[in-house]
Amino acid sequence: MRATNAQYIKADTGVGGGLLVNGRVHSGSHGMAGEIGHLPIALDGPNCLCGNRGCLATYIGPEPPIHAAGLDAVAEAEGAEAAPAELDRRLRADDPDAVAALGAAGHALGAAVLGVSGVTDAGEIILGGYLATWASWLAPGLDERLAGRRAPAPDMQPVITFGVLGGEATLRGAFQTCRDALLDDPTSVPALARSPIPVPSQ
Numbered sequence: 586m587r588a589t590n591a592q593y594i595k596a597d598t599g600v601g602g603g604l605l606v607n608g609r610v611h612s613g614s615h616g617m618a619g620e621i622g623h624l625p626i627a628l629d630g631p632n633c634l635c636g637n638r639g640c641l642a643t644y645i646g647p648e649p650p651i652h653a654a655g656l657d658a659v660a661e662a663e664g665a666e667a668a669p670a671e672l673d674r675r676l677r678a679d680d681p682d683a684v685a686a687l688g689a690a691g692h693a694l695g696a697a698v699l700g701v702s703g704v705t706d707a708g709e710i711i712l713g714g715y716l717a718t719w720a721s722w723l724a725p726g727l728d729e730r731l732a733g734r735r736a737p738a739p740d741m742q743p744v745i746t747f748g749v750l751g752g753e754a755t756l757r758g759a760f761q762t763c764r765d766a767l768l769d770d771p772t773s774v775p776a777l778a779r780s781p782i783p784v785p786s787q
């Protein structure tokens with residue numbers, strides 16, 4: 586049975602996520618609850634575009650692992666989509682630089698999982714996008730980072746799972762959220778947005 590309190594963390598065009606509380610999306614005061622990309626995980630980490638330092642997004646990109654694996658030139662020459670594909674190819678070929686880059690990213694992800702689970706007590710942490718695609722290479726660093734806190738309280742640790750919807754996960758979630766709102770209260774849709782029911786001509 587899936588947890589009703591869960592944190593989703595994804596990396597694709599950026600790092601983001603969402604928080605599920607008692608089976609419902611919890612959006613917070615500004616619609617940003619669960620957006621974990623700018624969770625600071627290091628006091629003296631890299632500068633982030635948001636103005637802080639050491640945000641999760643500066644470690645698990647996919648741009649940071651691409652940079653750490655020495656693939657900046659691929660990204661510049663062949664575009665933003667070519668570099669993750671090349672990183673994926675090198676991971677599957679056991680390239681040591683690529684494997685080390687994902688190992689470091691796994692540690693950073695583990696720090697974020699510790700932080701968010703400590704605050705939310707989520708029963709499940711779901712990793713999506715590239716985090717699911719590259720689960721095998723993230724897992725060692727992730728497990729190593731989590732091992733210290735698992736030991737004293739194993740029953741209180743969240744279950745970590747990997748998403749299966751790939752790049753469509755965010756779009757499907759948005760669609761379901763809108764559909765649920767519409768079914769909960771059909772009158773919430775402005776009259777102008779409703780199509781008139783066509784009357785067949787006699």
Ligand SMILES: [Zn+2]
Binds near residue numbers: 622633634636637640
């Ligand atoms: Zn940031």
